[in-house]
Amino acid sequence: MCANHDLLPPSPSSRRGFLFTLGVALSTVATALAGIPIIGYIFGPVRRSAGQAWIKLGPVAGFPEGHTRLATYENPFRVAWDGPTAKIACWVRRVGGEQFQVFAVNCAHLGCPVRWFPQSRLFMCPCHGGAYYEDGSRASGPPPRGLFEYDYEIRQGQLWVRGGQLPTLAGPV
Amino acid sequence: MRLITPLRAVAGWLEARTGLGAAVTPAATHPVPRRTASWWYVFGSATMTLFGLQIATGICLALVYVPAADQAYQSLQYLNDQAAFGAYLRAVHYWGSNLMVLVMTLHMLQVFLFGAYKYPRELTWIAGVFMLLCTLGMAFTGQILRWDQDAYWGLGIGASIAARAPVVGSTLVHLLLGGPIIAGRTLSRFFAVHVFVVPGILIALTGLHVWLVLRLGVNEWPMPGRVVDRETYRERYEADVHRDGVPFFPVAARKDMIAMGVVILAVLVCAAIFGPNGPHGVPDPTITDASPRPDFYFLSLFALLALLPPWTETVILLVGMPLAIVFLLALPLFAGTGEKSWRRRPVAVLSALLILLVVATFAALGVMSPWSPVMDAGTALATPVVYVQGRSPLELQGALVVQNKQCRNCHRLGGEGGSRGPALDGVATRLTRDQLIRQVLQGGGNMPAYGKNLAPAEVNALVAFLETLRPANQRPARTPVAARPVARAE
Numbered sequence: 001m002c003a004n005h006d007l008l009p010p011s012p013s014s015r016r017g018f019l020f021t022l023g024v025a026l027s028t029v030a031t032a033l034a035g036i037p038i039i040g041y042i043f044g045p046v047r048r049s050a051g052q053a054w055i056k057l058g059p060v061a062g063f064p065e066g067h068t069r070l071a072t073y074e075n076p077f078r079v080a081w082d083g084p085t086a087k088i089a090c091w092v093r094r095v096g097g098e099q100f101q102v103f104a105v106n107c108a109h110l111g112c113p114v115r116w117f118p119q120s121r122l123f124m125c126p127c128h129g130g131a132y133y134e135d136g137s138r139a140s141g142p143p144p145r146g147l148f149e150y151d152y153e154i155r156q157g158q159l160w161v162r163g164g165q166l167p168t169l170a171g172p173v
Numbered sequence: 174m175r176l177i178t179p180l181r182a183v184a185g186w187l188e189a190r191t192g193l194g195a196a197v198t199p200a201a202t203h204p205v206p207r208r209t210a211s212w213w214y215v216f217g218s219a220t221m222t223l224f225g226l227q228i229a230t231g232i233c234l235a236l237v238y239v240p241a242a243d244q245a246y247q248s249l250q251y252l253n254d255q256a257a258f259g260a261y262l263r264a265v266h267y268w269g270s271n272l273m274v275l276v277m278t279l280h281m282l283q284v285f286l287f288g289a290y291k292y293p294r295e296l297t298w299i300a301g302v303f304m305l306l307c308t309l310g311m312a313f314t315g316q317i318l319r320w321d322q323d324a325y326w327g328l329g330i331g332a333s334i335a336a337r338a339p340v341v342g343s344t345l346v347h348l349l350l351g352g353p354i355i356a357g358r359t360l361s362r363f364f365a366v367h368v369f370v371v372p373g374i375l376i377a378l379t380g381l382h383v384w385l386v387l388r389l390g391v392n393e394w395p396m397p398g399r400v401v402d403r404e405t406y407r408e409r410y411e412a413d414v415h416r417d418g419v420p421f422f423p424v425a426a427r428k429d430m431i432a433m434g435v436v437i438l439a440v441l442v443c444a445a446i447f448g449p450n451g452p453h454g455v456p457d458p459t460i461t462d463a464s465p466r467p468d469f470y471f472l473s474l475f476a477l478l479a480l481l482p483p484w485t486e487t488v489i490l491l492v493g494m495p496l497a498i499v500f501l502l503a504l505p506l507f508a509g510t511g512e513k514s515w516r517r518r519p520v521a522v523l524s525a526l527l528i529l530l531v532v533a534t535f536a537a538l539g540v541m542s543p544w545s546p547v548m549d550a551g552t553a554l555a556t557p558v559v560y561v562q563g564r565s566p567l568e569l570q571g572a573l574v575v576q577n578k579q580c581r582n583c584h585r586l587g588g589e590g591g592s593r594g595p596a597l598d599g600v601a602t603r604l605t606r607d608q609l610i611r612q613v614l615q616g617g618g619n620m621p622a623y624g625k626n627l628a629p630a631e632v633n634a635l636v637a638f639l640e641t642l643r644p645a646n647q648r649p650a651r652t653p654v655a656a657r658p659v660a661r662a663e
Contacts, residue, residue, distance in 0.1 A: 042348075045351045045352050045358070051352070052353075070459070072459040077353060078357075079358065080243075081243045082242050082243060082357040083241070083243025083246075084457035089459040105461055106329060110334065111332060111333040119551065119577050119578050120582075120623070122579075122621055122626075124582060125546075126463070126546065127326075127330070127464075127465060127545065128478055128545070129479065129546055129593050131621050133625075140616070140620060144483055164353055164354065166329065166346065166350065168333050168335075168342070168346055169336045169342065170335075170338070170345075170346060171343045
C-alpha cells in the first residue's frame with residue numbers, strides 16, 4: 001500500500017518534516033519531564049539520609065554499674081505502618097558513674113544481632129561466629145572491627161543516644 | 174460426536190477473525206534436529222512452566238497478603254491458618270521457587286555442556302544469564318516478603334554487603350532499604366520489586382529468549398569433531414534440519430509436555446508433604462535470640478562469608494562476584510566457536526563439575542554452620558556423666574567453669590556443643606598444663622582471651638578439669654624436651 005517514499009523521513013523543510021521533528025522533540029521533552037519526578041522519587045530516601053537523632057533510653061539509674069543490659073527505643077523516623085520493625089535494640093554497658101558504652105546490636109561483620117553473655121563477658125554473633133569483648137572490641141571471628149558504638153549524653157539523669165540509622169561499615173551509628 | 178461440528182464452526186469463526194492459528198502453527202511445527210527430541214532438552218520448558226506456576230500462585234497470594242510492615246506477618250498467619258487453601262498455595266509458591274532455581278540450574282548446565290551458547294546463540298545465553306540473575310533476585314526478595322526474623326536479618330546482611338562498596342556504600346544502603354533503617358518503607362519497596370519490577374523484566378526476557386530459540390533453531394546434538402565455524406554453521410544447520418528434521422510439535426514437544434507435568438506434580442507433592450515455610454518469628458529486632466538463616470539458594474554464600482579470610486571478603490563480594498557475572502555474560506563472546514561436544518571440552522566439563530562441587534559443599538556447610546556458636550549450650554547441654562565421675566572437688570569446680578562460662582558454645586564435649594573451636598574431649602593429650610593456661614588467658618587461634626573474665630582460682634580449677642580430659646589409654650601432652658627450660662630439667 002504505502003509507497004517507498006512514505007517510509008523515508010520527510011525532508012525537514014516540508015510541513016510533514018516539521019511535524020515529524022516536532023513529534024520527536026515533544027516526546028523527548030515530555031519523557032524527560034516525566035523522568036525527573038520518577039528518578040527523584042526512587043532516589044528520595046538517599047536525600048533524606050541525615051537519619052540520626054537524639055533518643056532518650058531511660059533513667060541512668062536503670063543501668064547498674066558494671067553491667068551490660070539490653071535497651072530498646074523507637075526509631076525516631078518511624079512511619080505509622082512500621083509495626084514491630086519500628087523498635088530498635090542496643091546494648092548499654094555502664095562502665096561506672098556517668099561513663100557508658102552503648103553498642104548497636106548489629107554485628108560489624110554483616111549485621112546479625114549479637115547476644116551478650118554476662119558469665120563469659122562476651123558478645124557472640126549467631127550467624128558467622130563473630131565474638132566481642134565486653135568493651136566492644138573484636139575478640140575473634142570475621143568482624144573487621146569492634147561493635148558499632150552510639151554517641152551518648154546524660155541529660156538530667158537520663159541516658160540519651162544518637163541513633164536512627166542501620167549501623168553498617170558505611171554508616172556507623 | 175454431534176458437538177464436533179459446532180465446535181469446528183466456532184473455531185473456524187475465531188480463526189477467520191484473529192488469524193492466530195495461522196500465525197502460531199509455523200512456530201509450533203518448525204523443524205528441529207531429530208536428536209534434540211531428547212530428555213536432555215526439556216529443562217528450559219520445565220523452568221518456564223514453573224515460572225508460570227509462580228505467577229499464578231503469586232497473584233493468588235497477593236490477593237490476601239498485606240505488604241505493610243505492621244500487618245504482613247498477620248496476613249501470612251491468616252493465609253496459613255484460615256484462608257481456604259492459603260497454606261497450600263504458600264507451600265506451592267515456596268516449593269515452586271525452590272524447584273525453579275533447581276531446574277533452571279539444570280537447564281544452564283545442559284546448555285553449557287552441549288555448547289549451545291556458541292555461535293549464533295550468544296544472545297540467547299546472555300539473556301539467560303540475566304534471567305538467572307532475575308530469578309535469584311526473585312528468590313531474595315521473596316524471602317524478604319516472608320517478613321519474619323530471617324527476613325529482617327537477611328536484609329541486614331544485604332545492607333551490610335552493600336555498605337562495603339567504597340564511596341557509594343551509604344547511598345546504596347538507603348536506596349535498598351528505602352530509608353535509613355529496615356522498616357515499613359523497606360517492605361513496600363521489596364514488594365514492588367518482587368511483584369512488578371523483576372517479574373516484568375523476567376517476562377520480557379523470557380519472550381526474547383524463546384523468540385531467539387525459534388529464530389536460531391534448537392541447538393543440534395553436539396558431535397565430537399563437528400566444529401562450529403561462523404562461515405559455515407548456519408548453512409549446515411539449515412541443511413541438516415531440512416534433511417533430517419522433525420516438527421517441534423508434536424514430536425519434540427511430547428517429552429517437554431511430560432517434563433512440564435512432572436515438575437508441576439513434583440511441586441504439588443512437595444507442597445503437600447512439607448507444607449509452607451514460616452513465617453518464623455515476628456520481625457522484632459529487639460528479640461536478639463534470633464539465629465537467622467537464608468533459604469537454600471543463598472546458603473553457599475552464607476557459608477562463604479563465614480569461611481573467607483576476613484580481609485578477602487570485601488574484594489570477593491564487590492569485585493569477585495561482579496567479575497563472575499561478567500565472565501558468564503562474556504562466555505559466548507570469547508568461546509563462541511570450536512568444539513561443542515563435552516567429549517572434546519575437558520576444561521569446560523571439569524570447570525562445571527568443580528563449580529557444582531564447591532557450591533554444593535558450601536551449601537552443605539551452610540546447613541551445618543559449624544562456625545556458629547551454639548548460643549544456648551551453657552544452659553541447655555548437660556556435662557556428660559563420664560567427665561564428672563571420680564573427679565576431685567577442684568576438677569568438678571573446673572567442670573562448672575566450662576559450663577557457666579559458655580565454653581561449650583564453641584567447644585564440643587561428649588559430642589555436644591559448638592564446632593567453632595576444637596572438641597575438648599582429649600584436649601589433655603594435645604596441650605600441656607602451661608599451654609592450657611596460656612590458651613585460656615590469652616586466647617588466640619580464633620579464641621577470645623579470658624584473662625580478664627576469669628579469677629585465678631577459676632583458671633586453676635578449669636585447667637585442672639581440662640587436664641583430666643583424655644582417654645585412659647593415652648598419655649597427657651608433654652613439653653618437647655628441647656623446649657624445656659634447662660633450669661627445670663628433671
